[in-house]
Amino acid sequence: METFHLWTIGCQMNKADSERLGSALEQLGLHQVDRAADADVVVLNSCVVRQNAEDKVVVNLSNMAPLKRQREDRVVALMGCMVGPKSDELARRFPFVDLFMRPQDYGPLLDLVGERLGLDWEGCVGSLAPSQPDVTCYIPIIHGCDLMCTFCIIPYRRGRQVSRPLDEIVREAELLAARGVKEVTVLGQTVDAYGYDLEGKTDLAELLTELNEVPDLNRIRFLTSHPSFMSERLIEAVAKLPKVCEHVNLPIQSGDDEVLARMRRPYTRSDYVELVGRIRDTVHGVSLSTDLIVGFPGETEEQFQHSVDLISELRFDKVHCAAYSTRPGTIAARTMEDDVPHEAKLHRREEIDRLQENILSETNSAMIGQDVEVLVEDSRKGKWRGRTRSDKLVFFQDSRDLRGELVTVGITSAGPWSLQGEPTVGRPNLAG
Numbered sequence: 145m146e147t148f149h150l151w152t153i154g155c156q157m158n159k160a161d162s163e164r165l166g167s168a169l170e171q172l173g174l175h176q177v178d179r180a181a182d183a184d185v186v187v188l189n190s191c192v193v194r195q196n197a198e199d200k201v202v203v204n205l206s207n208m209a210p211l212k213r214q215r216e217d218r219v220v221a222l223m224g225c226m227v228g229p230k231s232d233e234l235a236r237r238f239p240f241v242d243l244f245m246r247p248q249d250y251g252p253l254l255d256l257v258g259e260r261l262g263l264d265w266e267g268c269v270g271s272l273a274p275s276q277p278d279v280t281c282y283i284p285i286i287h288g289c290d291l292m293c294t295f296c297i298i299p300y301r302r303g304r305q306v307s308r309p310l311d312e313i314v315r316e317a318e319l320l321a322a323r324g325v326k327e328v329t330v331l332g333q334t335v336d337a338y339g340y341d342l343e344g345k346t347d348l349a350e351l352l353t354e355l356n357e358v359p360d361l362n363r364i365r366f367l368t369s370h371p372s373f374m375s376e377r378l379i380e381a382v383a384k385l386p387k388v389c390e391h392v393n394l395p396i397q398s399g400d401d402e403v404l405a406r407m408r409r410p411y412t413r414s415d416y417v418e419l420v421g422r423i424r425d426t427v428h429g430v431s432l433s434t435d436l437i438v439g440f441p442g443e444t445e446e447q448f449q450h451s452v453d454l455i456s457e458l459r460f461d462k463v464h465c466a467a468y469s470t471r472p473g474t475i476a477a478r479t480m481e482d483d484v485p486h487e488a489k490l491h492r493r494e495e496i497d498r499l500q501e502n503i504l505s506e507t508n509s510a511m512i513g514q515d516v517e518v519l520v521e522d523s524r525k526g527k528w529r530g531r532t533r534s535d536k537l538v539f540f541q542d543s544r545d546l547r548g549e550l551v552t553v554g555i556t557s558a559g560p561w562s563l564q565g566e567p568t569v570g571r572p573n574l575a576g
């Protein structure tokens with residue numbers, strides 16, 4: 145048993161889970177390969193938050209059946225949000241799958257690999273931080289979620305909120321920085337609720353303050369915030385800590401109070417608008433992104449227009465808009481009729497996407513002529529690619545190897561989704 149293949153779909157949390165499992169398998173002596181056909185262990189890390197993600201998992205999983213027939217000793221595992229507390233139904237549908245593992249439940253696979261290799265994996269596997277990380281890296285700091293939004297399956301699959309100890313997270317960030325990581329994003333479904341479940345209480349503001357002291361780390365981000373937990377302390381920490389990027393992802397989900405109540409989002413539209421005002425007043429140059437669902441059960445055209453108005457009024461830097469689809473097992477699936485026609489949902493999403501594209505065309509065009517600090521992540525099609533502190537994607541050409549450098553780039557042209565520019569000086573600006 146020498147090789148593994150990991151396929152991942154879904155949110156940043158899934159990507160982080162896969163990186164951590166990959167790290168554990170590497171510590172057991174396996175190496176990662178690009179093709180499932182070349183692997184002794186194949187893991188599919190699944191997502192069921194949207195129907196199209198679930199469809200892709202099913203197609204990919206079905207493709208594993210002939211691979212398993214080719215080699216009976218190949219291990220095939222399904223991990224992630226598709227796996228609930230009971231896996232009997234999945235086992236009936238996919239009898240060739242050896243293991244079904246809930247999110248972050250790496251133990252069964254590590255037990256099996258350890259057994260085949262004749263190793264005690266718990267003695268071999270240390271920190272799960274990736275051994276060869278990219279310039280930017282995710283650190284999960286909370287598992288699960290204590291809220292029960294009616295449309296969401298995550299609490300049923302990832303369980304209730306459990307925060308990781310603060311010192312463990314800081315040690316992991318130090319290790320990652322020593323391995324060349326320049327930017328970490330701390331992750332949680334409600335990342336701003338970090339710490340309230342820990343004994344001796346701490347919070348995200350305190351964690352960010354500690355992370356700000358980690359040597360060789362340039363930038364810190366956090367994802368995803370919930371409006372109910374966005375405290376003054378946290379807003380002020382973002383404003384004053386130099387390494388914390390001025391970017392907040394703050395899902396609204398709907399611009400209509402009745403829809404918000406049916407979603408069990410515990411705030412009103414005006415609470416949200418007031419919160420955005422406070423963040424913008426306190427954090428100079430902050431960029432804001434949001435998530436929005438259109439076509440939620442019972443959403444009328446008028447209620448949808450309240451979402452349109454909100455997006456026009458607040459002019460976000462990014463809007464992730466999803467057309468509602470029923471997720472079996474959620475409160476909405478059990479108690480509400482999915483009564484907005486599919487076509488209407490698609491039209492509503494298109495209207496939001498068009499509106500947001502126009503907003504971004506305007507706001508990004510206003511950046512032409514400005515100098516921005518870019519952390520260079522990698523290259524694509526002969527151009528360096530990186531992000532500003534405000535999470536704008538920037539491309540530029542330069543013959544030097546700039547991966548992992550902070551470079552000052554003058555913006556020369558802009559589209560709705562990215563910016564193009566030129567480095568302003570002959571040498572990169574190695575900011576601390």
Ligand code: SF4
Nearest residue numbers: 289291293296298333
């Ligand atoms: S806050 Fe709501 S949408 Fe987010 S993970 Fe928790 S239940 Fe799901």
